[in-house]
Amino acid sequence: MGSGPSRPTLLVVGEAPGKTEDEGGEPFIGRSGQLLFKLIEEEVGITRADCFVTNIAKCRPPNNRPPTAKECEACRPWLLEQLDSLSPDAVLSVGNTATRQLFGVSEGISTIHGQRFELNGVSGIATYHPAAGLRSPNSVIPMIREDLRILKSQLSLA
Ligand code: URA
Numbered sequence: 001m002g003s004g005p006s007r008p009t010l011l012v013v014g015e016a017p018g019k020t021e022d023e024g025g026e027p028f029i030g031r032s033g034q035l036l037f038k039l040i041e042e043e044v045g046i047t048r049a050d051c052f053v054t055n056i057a058k059c060r061p062p063n064n065r066p067p068t069a070k071e072c073e074a075c076r077p078w079l080l081e082q083l084d085s086l087s088p089d090a091v092l093s094v095g096n097t098a099t100r101q102l103f104g105v106s107e108g109i110s111t112i113h114g115q116r117f118e119l120n121g122v123s124g125i126a127t128y129h130p131a132a133g134l135r136s137p138n139s140v141i142p143m144i145r146e147d148l149r150i151l152k153s154q155l156s157l158a
Contacts, residue, residue: 002027002054002082009050011088011122012036013079015097015129016057016067027053036094036130039141043148052086054079056098072101083120091122092151095129114147116154125151 003026012028020030028036037048057067058075067075079102083091093099096109102124103117109128117124127147133140 001058001078002052004052004086005049006086008052008086008088009046009090010040010044010052011083011086011091012040012051012053013091013093013098013102014053014055015095016055017060018064019060022060027055031134032130035133035141036144039130039133039144039148040092043145044152052082052088054082056101066097069101072097076101080120083122088122090151091117091119091124092148093117093124093126095132099126113143114150116150123154125154127151 014027014032017027018030018032021027021033027033033053037051040051041047056072056075056079058078059071061067061071091102093102099109099112100106102119103126105112105117109126113127115126117126125147127144128140130144133144
């Protein structure tokens, strides 16, 4: 379902658990997560301990495929319940799937990253998935850093 403090600064929402997360029972504990929280720490000045970390789809889809819209929709009540009970200062949505499902937009992440959204009264921002940062570090990591700086300045975090 997710892990983190009961009053987080940031609610981080990814796509779905991968193999490592499925086995470990916690989101973003593999290489993607290590990169993401390194960048959050460097750019926003908060650590994983300040974040509640979850995914739009709570179960790992077979063969590592992205979760379908129907699967995300089925998990949405859990996410909205988490948003309500955790009351984070902000939401960070990572990657196409989470961002489209979370904020109800149809554009791709390359168009909408860095933009501000609202979800049930909480401000949110979208950025690239850190897996894309691992695949194309030179082009993607600077954009994730810039989005995180926007998050920090717009939402007055840390
Ligand atoms: N990728 C995600 O989107 N979520 C995880 O928990 C792990 C990898």
